[in-house]
Amino acid sequence: MIVPMKKMSLIVMDKEREASLQKLREAGVVHLKKKNVSSKLLGELFDRHTKNLWALGFLSKYETKGEAPAVGFSGDIISYIQTLISEKEKLQEQLVHLTGEKRQVVQWGEFDPKDLAFLNEKGIKLFLYLLPRQIYNRIGNDAKILIVSKDNQWVKALSLDEEIKDMRSISVPENPLSVIDERLDQVSGRLTEIEKEFTGLAFEKKKIIADDGHVLEQIEFEAARVGMETLEDAPQHLTISWFSGYVPGEKIDVVKALAEANSWTMTWSDPSPDDTETPPTLLKNKPAIRIIEPLFKMLGTLPGYWEYDISFSYMVFLCLFFAMILGDAVYGLFLLSIGIAIGILSKKKSGQFADVAKLLILLSSCTVAWGAMTGSWFAIPVASLPPALRMLIIQPFNNVGPLAQFPQFLQKLYILPETLPADHMKTQWNIQFLCFTIGMVQLVWARIKNIKKLLPSLTAFAQAGWLIVVFAIYFLVLFILLKVELPPFVPYLIGTGIALNFLFSEQKGGNFLKNIGKAFANFFPILLKTIGCFGDIISYIRLFAVGMAGSIIVQTVNSMAIPAEGFGRFGIGFILKILTMVLILGFAHSLHLAINALSVIVHGLRLNLLEYAGNHLEIGWSGYEYKPFALKQKK
Secondary structure, three states, X not given: OEOOEEEEEEEEEHHHHHHHHHHHHHHOOOEEOOOXXXXXXXXXXXXXXXXXXXXXXXXXXXXXXXXXXXXXXXXXXXXXXXXXXXXXXXXXXXXXXXXXXXXXXXXXXXXXXXXXXXXXXXXOOEEEEEEEHHHHHXXXXXXXXXEEEEOOXXXXXXXXXXXXXXXOOOOOOOOOHHHHHHHHHHHHHXXXXXXXXXXXXXXXXXXXXXXXXXXXXXXXXXXXXXXXXXXXXXXXXXXXXXXXXXXXXXXXXXXXXXXXXXXXXXXXXXXXXXXXOOOOEOEOOOHHHHOOHHHHHHHOOOOOOOOOOOHHHHHXXXXXXXXXXXXXXXXXXXXXXXXXXXXXXXXXXXXXXXXXXXXXXXXXXXXXXXXXXXXXXXXXXXXXXXXXXXXXXXXXXXXXXXXXXXXXXXXXXXXXXXXXXXXXXXXXXXXXXXXXXXXXXXXXXXXXXXXHHHOOOOHHHHHHHHHHHHHHHHHHHHXXXXXXXXXXXHXXXXXXXXHHHHHHOOOOOOOHHHHHXXXXXXXXXXXXXXXXXXXXXXXXHHHHHHHHXXXXXXXXXXXXXXXXXXXXXXXXXXXXXXXXXXXXXXXXXXXXXXXXXXXXXXXHHHHHHHHHHHHHOOOOOOOOEOOXXXXXXXX
């Protein structure tokens, strides 16, 4: 459920501005209204926050292997990191330069460039060349060249007095090769030391995270302080300040007691849909339902304060969708084991069984149950299953005998097609029927919630009209796709539902007949919405289609992995076939399981978020999280 909020304002003496905020933060129940504010201190704090994030991002590249240093770093970590980075960049430039120098002269061996400089001062100019043999052969006899050495590919030569025409001589370094090598070793050694220092500093990430937590608290406090409004044109000792926010209704007494103890003036009231600002959303559900909240956080979906909390219905239908899309009981058992393992690890680490693990256990358990009811065990043919597993298959999904008969009171509604599906199609027909029925039930559930919310307003009758339209179109879908005979009342229900929309959709006060005119102005939107109901119900066929596709893929993988001729006698061939089978099954089924997980997100969540919540509950997911002004870091 969405926790009711109280809109409140506190008035304090301006000289007590910071002290009052300190006490309010210690109480930790007020969600302050956000304002765009600025100050010098805020700028400095945001700069520090940015540097902390940069340092954490930089150090995340370094793994903290082994034990942490006995003595932690005591200085300014970020400044030291920046100093090391600057030194590293300079050393890398030197490394590139020295490597280039070495590459130029390494084949000439050890010599002192100062000797060449001395000869140059005496008028003897020498130019060094490393020439490919083909190039050397094309040089004319006019060039004054001394051959130092040559082989089949290269010629090392000295040119006297002038450079060889159209040839580029080797740049002579300032130092001998031995000095270059020594400096390269020094630079490389220092770069290695810097990397080790970075690895050591990675152990300080917890300190940076803690510091950033305090910085964020200071930012929140300073923003609240600067954002407090002040009464102008009053003597300084009489100047007052005030701020506004929201408090959960169950916590309002905490703030009232605080205001009374500190002689603050406090006002509060219930929020109104006509307010310019919407209150924050705080969800509070029983532990059994709360396990769905991690999924909402992952998706970033939060209902607005005036919208619905659909946690319970969302979880119920998600369990159905997850089970039908995943489909296979063996997959369910695999995910069940993962969920239990995650829960045990979280229990050991934090003392609590993680909600994520509970949700995974619930979803996988539903998958096992669905797979058992439909006889889906790793796509093994039903005839090959052990008798105990075959007994778990319920009649509509056993592909044996006629289609399951409906209860007596429903047989007038559901008149089965004259031509029944063949045996191997019976389960498919029943699952398709179930998909459309689940869709109808979920969308009707949505309209019932809308009716309950709008009563006693006349617009609730318009929602009743949409409920009737959804129910009637459900039978139209069964008639078109499953050949179930169309009941004679369906056209009358569709007409009645549309009529109720034209009569009551705009009855929000004022003249009844004029409001009907407003509704007729929306003739085409209502008509399109009616057609949309047809598409919404058909959309639930994706549960069957994705599950069916997954079953076919599993069968194909199994046929590829398991040789038709068997494994033969024990030996090298037998072992190779077993290993090949394990590799194919392991890789293919892991990939298929990952694709199925994506299918649940794409299809299962879509039905909940779009068809159910968006199109029929009209939820815009416009909420923002309740974040109380509170101390979050331990002192």
